[in-house]
Amino acid sequence: MDEIDFDSSDYYISKQLGWVEFNKRVLAEAQDSTTPLLERFKYLSIVASNLDEFVMVRVARLKEQMRSGYSQVDNAGLTPQQIFIKLTAKIHNMVENQYQCFEKLLVELAKEGVSFINYQQLNQVQQRYLTDYFRDTIRPVLTPTAVDESRPFPRLLNKSLNLGVRLKSDEGADLFPNKRGQELFAVVRVPAILPRLVKVPGAQNEILFIFLEELIEEYLEQLFVGYEIESVTKFRITRNADVNLDEDARNLLAEMEEYLKRRKRGFPVRLEIQAGGDMKTKELLMSSLNLSSQDVYEIEGPIDLTPFFDFVNLEGYQELTFTPLPPQPASDFYQEENIFTAIKKRDRLVHHPYESFDPVLELIKEAANDPQVLAIKQTLYRVSDNSPVVDALAEAADNGKQVTALIELKARFDEKNNIEWARKLEQAGCHVIYGLIGLKVHAKLLLIIRQEEDGIRRYMHLSTGNYNEETAQLYTDVGMFTCKESFGADISSLFNLLTGYSAPPQWKKIAVAPLNLRKTFIELIDNEIESVKAGGEGHIIAKMNSLVDQKIIKALYKASAAGVKIDLIVRGMCSLRPGIDKVSENIRVTSIVGRYLEHSRIYYFANAGAAKIFLTSADWRPRNLERRVEALFPVEEEQLKERLMEILKTNLQDTVKARELQADGSYKRVSDDNGDNSQLTFYKLAQLRIGRLIKQQTKRFATGSLTFLN
Structure with missing residues (x-):
């Protein structure tokens, strides 16, 4: 492996040419008679x-x-x-x-x-x-x-x-x-x-x-x-x-x-x-x-x-047109009367657009009117034209909450929209930050500080996608709700870093670009190599929009050469060239282009049997790792990790909308139209989850185990 030049230009695909291949896959959907x-x-x-x-x-x-x-x-x-x-x-x-x-x-x-x-x-x-x-x-x-x-x-x-x-x-x-x-x-x-x-x-x-x-x-x-x-x-x-x-x-x-x-x-x-x-x-x-x-x-x-x-x-x-697939109620919040109480019990996960964006809106609206909420801090990258999120933040400020909104004015082709929202929030009394010089704030973060009987508690929503209820019906994204103190300390420190003058702390849970995100990813990849060297199995599954960062690709090549199995689900540009003998023969790259825009970023590392799974809004691109503020956060609760593994496995089993990247840079359909369409599978899973919960509730009601107040 030491003799292989992993920087050789023979092993890379020009990202611009890779983009054309992506748009050809979109065109293929228009050409598809089905x-x-x-x-x-x-x-x-x-x-x-x-x-x-x-x-x-x-x-x-x-x-x-x-x-x-x-x-x-x-x-x-x-x-x-x-x-x-x-x-x-x-x-x-x-x-x-x-x-x-x-x-x-x-x-x-x-x-x-x-x-x-x-x-x-x-x-x-x-x-x-x-x-x-x-x-x-x-x-x-x-x-x-x-x-x-x-x-x-x-x-x-x-x-x-x-x-x-x-x-x-x-x-x-x-x-x-x-x-x-x-x-x-x-x-x-x-x-x-x-x-x-x-x-x-x-x-x-x-x-x-x-x-x-x-x-x-x-x-x-x-x-x-x-x-x-x-x-x-x-x-x-x-x-x-x-x-x-x-x-x-x-x-x-x-x-x-x-x-x-x-x-x-x-x-x-x-x-x-x-x-x-x-x-x-x-x-x-x-x-x-x-x-x-x-x-x-x-x-x-x-x-x-x-x-x-x-x-x-x-x-x-x-x-x-497509048969309507209305978002299902979020199963993790089903029958929960109060959203703060629900998050306090355990971490929650919502998978859009198969599950409704309502819990996100409910959390912000509830925070705006809850007398126990002291402050709200949120990053906004792309929001809708008539954003209920912005309205809720303005209402929170009007209700006396301390509201800080970090609006990224440099979000390309959404600048005009964001300027208008920035002015509205300022007029409502919110503290508005316009971003940082030389960096775009791309992380999707919501932090709510609430006074409770046992002291201050921080509630968070951390996501792979934007706070936009319209695109949440078109883009596939995953959001996690938590109030764990270790996460709260990190997210508070990150907001302090963005809004004021503060040295980066020792992060407890998250990794942050441009500070240590690439380094963290490479360490996680190298850890899989060490697992193989120790006689175990190494496995990486990564789902993202684009893969063009040469340092990350080089680390993946080294891992493949060492025997690590690598499955990559890359919707758009991919500069990695799979299928090269002794370099990338253990790497498989697929792209899914279908009814919804694949947008979630999920990273799985086998970690010698103690799997680690992370969510983020960052792709493996230099701009995400060097020129944007991004946050990588782990998903720790087992039932949530199981859901994310289900998402990754379902993506990898797609044989209808998936195309596999070939060594020459072209893409080939995985199978035929009679196989598994991952996006339709996710919708059926969302229906099954909420259906089971409704059935359980109905059964309890029928046996008299439920008490209803008049």
């Missing part, structure tokens, strides 16, 4: 949204590195230039497959009585309806922008959809007599404030849509009176969103607002343009935006499929 039709449109929307963010951040960063002459290789031995070439080829191929899938879905949708049609296909009644709609609703918000010597190419907003219009005037407008006979160019932005999919009155039992940009194009002559329209080309620009934030600014809130404005004006990264569109328009756009042919994506269909995310809500077509 997925309900409207849900397939939703997956296409997710693919488009994922790609937007990836281009704005990751591809933009590569282009910036190439522009600055940066040539350092990544752990896979590739320079930014080499990564960019491979990456763009893969993305172009993926976009082509995406739109081929879209065209097939449109055909299937038409069979169900829902169609997208051209203006020319409409009857006179429908055309009159759209004429009125254009005149009354669309035209007032349109602003055609000419491009000439006195009016340079406009600074189009990031992700805005536009029409590039090439014109000519034989008569010449009175205002511009010198333009007679010249070719002119103008841009018309498709207003994002209006619905992209315009519903058209149709025949009975039929739903008709027309795209907003198609409708605008049909009436363009009304915007350019006196000019002849030579061509119309639809296009969309994606800009760099990886702009710098001045964290040393005196007013971070104000600086963040300026940062958001700068992000809208970042340099162009990608041009999506209508396939078969006007060549002169394409050349003008490429020249004006300083983009190469690699940056241009010719789209065979409507540009930007993100509006189809809400297509699953199409009224009257529920049979084309």
Whole structure:
């Protein structure tokens, strides 16, 4: 083992290329004929949204590195230039497959009585309806922008959809007599404030849509009176969103607002343009935006499929969506009259979205109104638009509690939302912390300090996921409730570290990034190696979103080479290359992409028969281990550890939505559609748990062992 160079680039997959493989797995859900039709449109929307963010951040960063002459290789031995070439080829191929899938879905949708049609296909009644709609609703918000010597190419907003219009005037407008006979160019932005999919009155039992940009194009002559329209080309620009934030600014809130404005004006990264569109328009756009042919994506269909995310809500077509799976009551809190009393009895666990998020909301709301609660401290990374969590914290402050909210303003693409919540909480009298310079606070922590008869007691909710009741119905996460003093001391110290000036303590239970989290993980991995050397068995099971940290991967390779069995469940990017002789032959990597977004992070270490299981919001990525505040916490009570092992084993047994990573970086389906779908299994388990408890209660009631108060 000492002779093996575990740092060899042959053993690593470029993380950017790994991300493309992940988005291809999402696309596969749209291509899967067993997925309900409207849900397939939703997956296409997710693919488009994922790609937007990836281009704005990751591809933009590569282009910036190439522009600055940066040539350092990544752990896979590739320079930014080499990564960019491979990456763009893969993305172009993926976009082509995406739109081929879209065209097939449109055909299937038409069979169900829902169609997208051209203006020319409409009857006179429908055309009159759209004429009125254009005149009354669309035209007032349109602003055609000419491009000439006195009016340079406009600074189009990031992700805005536009029409590039090439014109000519034989008569010449009175205002511009010198333009007679010249070719002119103008841009018309498709207003994002209006619905992209315009519903058209149709025949009975039929739903008709027309795209907003198609409708605008049909009436363009009304915007350019006196000019002849030579061509119309639809296009969309994606800009760099990886702009710098001045964290040393005196007013971070104000600086963040300026940062958001700068992000809208970042340099162009990608041009999506209508396939078969006007060549002169394409050349003008490429020249004006300083983009190469690699940056241009010719789209065979409507540009930007993100509006189809809400297509699953199409009224009257529920049979084309997933069967509703309403979250079950959390079995750990069933029949518990008071949430503080329940947590005081023992630690509790809730598995979302299979179990309800209600216990989390109940804990915060109860704390806001409980006269015995003295203080509440909470980290907030991503919350919903109408957050009951924020409302409860504001109510707690109004009730005289000492409330501290650490809102991470730098949560990418949620900054605007978090700014608004920060202001609301400040106005309510909460002490608001905006995060730390150079670090994002990503840990999911809630601490409640309560005065009880026997003294101060600290109640905690520690989670793998955000305090967001909406995503808690879409993301798989695990949260633990505890009031153990050893945990309370650690979490209190961590909050003191984040909100004030305090040296890190000797942690009793938790490990914290960027202080000692990577070191703790590597020690746990090394401990499995020692178990094997001592003649025992070593086993690691790790579930996470991404695995790209080279130091962790190197430790896993060493463990595999020593004979440790390693099962990795990695939803997204994975830079580890499994199946390499003498290096990673004992490592298996699977990825589950299904109805819900796999989001929980669970880490299991056999520990010579005394298993250790941890939860955290941290992936095995440098950003989580070095540039974020994360907390790793152990789950100690046996019945909770058994539940977590059940989760891990069920994930590993998935043969429907799981794909296995191959040594060449590709993924292969584990089995067929007749096997185990882990997400459906979890829902059935949640039903069984609560069903057993209800049955037990009913049985006790029938035998008279229950007492009910009048």
